[in-house]
Amino acid sequence: DVKVTQSSRYLVKRTGEKVFLECVQDMDHENMFWYRQDPGLGLRLIYFSYDVKMKEKGDIPEGYSVSREKKERFSLILESASTNQTSMYLCASSPLDRRSGNTIYFGEGSWLTVV
Amino acid sequence: AQSVTQLGSHVSVSEGALVLLRCNYSSSVPPYLFWYVQYPNQGLQLLLKYTTGATLVKGINGFEAEFKKSETSFHLTKPSAHMSDAAEYFCAVSPTSYDKVIFGPGTSLSVIP
Numbered sequence: 001d002v003k004v005t006q007s008s009r010y011l012v013k014r015t016g017e018k019v020f021l022e023c024v025q026d027m028d029h030e031n032m033f034w035y036r037q038d039p040g041l042g043l044r045l046i047y048f049s050y051d052v053k054m055k056e057k058g059d060i061p062e063g064y065s066v067s068r069e070k071k072e073r074f075s076l077i078l079e080s081a082s083t084n085q086t087s088m089y090l091c092a093s094s095p096l097d098r099r100s101g102n103t104i105y106f107g108e109g110s111w112l113t114v115v
Numbered sequence: 116a117q118s119v120t121q122l123g124s125h126v127s128v129s130e131g132a133l134v135l136l137r138c139n140y141s142s143s144v145p146p147y148l149f150w151y152v153q154y155p156n157q158g159l160q161l162l163l164k165y166t167t168g169a170t171l172v173k174g175i176n177g178f179e180a181e182f183k184k185s186e187t188s189f190h191l192t193k194p195s196a197h198m199s200d201a202a203e204y205f206c207a208v209s210p211t212s213y214d215k216v217i218f219g220p221g222t223s224l225s226v227i228p
Contacts, residue, residue, distance in 0.1 A: 004158070040124075042220040043159075043205070090158055094216075102147050102209045104216055106158035 004107035006091050012113045019078040021110050023091030030096035032074035037088040081114045117142055119208050119219035127225040134193040136222050138206030148189040149207040150180055201226045
């Protein structure tokens, strides 16, 4: 089974803190993603990466950055956390394989509260 | 631009009743289509997907969906709802296997005993 592991399920951080959300996948997938999920807004793509050291902005990149130094690991960074970044963050991965039909595999999510 | 519409942000059904969750998409080409389920406090899990071939797709937990190109729809059904089906359901579309996947806003399913 594909496993996408997010290092922290629940975090509470203070406004202005630098926050790191870590994600590791064990299936050698080329693509990795960070989404944010908020009630009534569904899933919104923050950043994605299709290769090591490569990244592209998603729909809502402001206030976030990412790092992908190794293929299996994709980190989301909040440079200076703000209360409007309180949310559920979902990491995901997918293979670069036409046969998979672009299937995305998700981690269990990280609940971040900024106070 | 691609988009996905899910009719009804909340759907309630009685246990044992038919489940019907609606999904319509906009795409200029026959797309890849997905249904994901999210149980409380968990990530999303793939229920089923349509890539090519047979338009009626069977998934896990007794769910199925039918791709209707003429209606640009991919509705999700289950003949008999179970309490454990209570969850959030997301429809998603990707124009090709190399394009971004676009998610719908989600439908919350409640099952009444």
